[in-house]
Amino acid sequence: MHAMRVELEAVVNELKRWRDAGEDAVYLEPGTLDAVRAKVAELRAAAPDEALPENQARDTSPAFEAASSESRGSLRPRIKQNADVIKDFLQQSDSPSTAPKKKVAKKGAAKAGQGLPPGVKEIPSPTPFELPEGDKQARWNWLRDHVLGDPVCQEHLRPSKQVVFGVGNLDADIFFCGEAPGEDEEMQGEPFVGKAGQLLNKIISAMGVSREQTYIGNIMNWRPEHDKPFGNRAPVEAEINYCLPYLIGQLEIVQPKVIVALGLTAANGLLGFDPERRMGKVRGQWLEFSGVPLIITYHPSYLLRNQANSAKRLVWEDILLAMAKVGLPISEKQQGYFKG
Structure with missing residues (x-):
């Protein structure tokens, strides 16, 4: 389960990198989301008690459901899918049906609110400065x-x-x-x-x-x-x-x-x-x-x-x-x- 989670997080990070570099869409073969959903369900059944972040639930948003329907029914060989929808699916679809346990911060992790990777020191507020006079x-x-x-x-x-x-x-x-x-x-x-x-x-x-x-x-x-x-x-x-x-x-x-x-x-x-x-x-x-x-x-x-x-x-x-x-x-x- 941990290994698959690491792989999924790697996919999410790569999608983020593409998005921030200017990509606003990626291509998926038909059925890819269904395959990922099935794999996550299989892993969840194997480890139903694993603690995950609070307030995570399966994505049932219209955008996601519409994308899933398109991927199953499109006659085109590939579909255009917004990268954020995939990210939300990977982050949310593997949440347990029961109430999740409280997530415990790992030792050395940066402040969660800043979104920094574990081990990266928290970023302070900038220190004010004034440019000197001169040319x-x-x-x-x-x-x-x-x-x-x-x-x-x-x-x-x-x-x-x-x-x-x-x-x-x-x-x-x-x-x-x-x-x-x-x-x-x-x-x-x-x-x-x-x-x-x-x-x-x-x-x-x-x-x-x-x-x-x-x-x-x-x-x-x-x-x-x-x-x-x-x-x-x-x-x-x-x-x-x-x-x-x-x-x-x-x-x-x-x-x-x-x-x-x-x-x-x-x-x-x-x-x-x-x-x-x-x-x-x-x-x-x-x-x-x-x-x-x-x-x-x-x-x-x-x-x-x-x-x-x-x-x-x-x-x-x-x-x-x-x-x-x-x-x-x-x-x-x-x-x-x-x-x-």
Whole structure:
């Protein structure tokens, strides 16, 4: 039972990672949910007394029942299913029919309300600070030193890894805001230097400018810890809230004309967490953060997983909007990228 639970949790974490990277749906073969439901029922019968979180019950929501009906009756070879419905099913459908026992927190677990993995120390509220007077470079140098030396940032680093601070032109018109550092970023101490960063560089080049002419930062300053030997974890709200003042400080220094938020995690950090927010609904719309026009688009890692021209076109349409907003020239060739 424990082994299956670990596997199911791994599936849930992977779905969360996909969602936070911009995916708003996954594909399932017909009958997959029924197969999982049957397996969970079998395991529950084998261990009916296992304690589970309180207030868990089988999902009987219209969205779930409709999805299950579609998966059984569709004539298509695959169905499109919202990832959150699958997550809710995996978390709720294996609750016992009898009243659950009280869940006992494991020793060393972080505060449950923050949603951190076991063993990760609780994130405190951010400490207020004020940028010093001076020119942009002096203020940026002070803020960078302040962030790199931040004891909370340092405390959550992996051994021999680095805090990641923004880079770029302090007079940039466009401020790219990413999510959290990955493995390559925490090694080099710079945002967007891995495969997703290489793709972002190509996008910036296609705009007719260089990476050095823009400013690139992240919503988080360290790579979120987790207990898996590979992969990344999306930061929780408490982690983002701690780092958000540092992002605001960079915006105050750079004073860009446009913020381009890359991915749903960045969007949630800038707009406030909303479980109903989906990339497909918020991308391509002009919003605002801290008085600066904001546009949201898919993270470059989404394009690494989805090579279709239709996906590339969606991102490029958002980039064209940002280019027009800051007055960058747009050629007919650029207008036609990824059409057809």
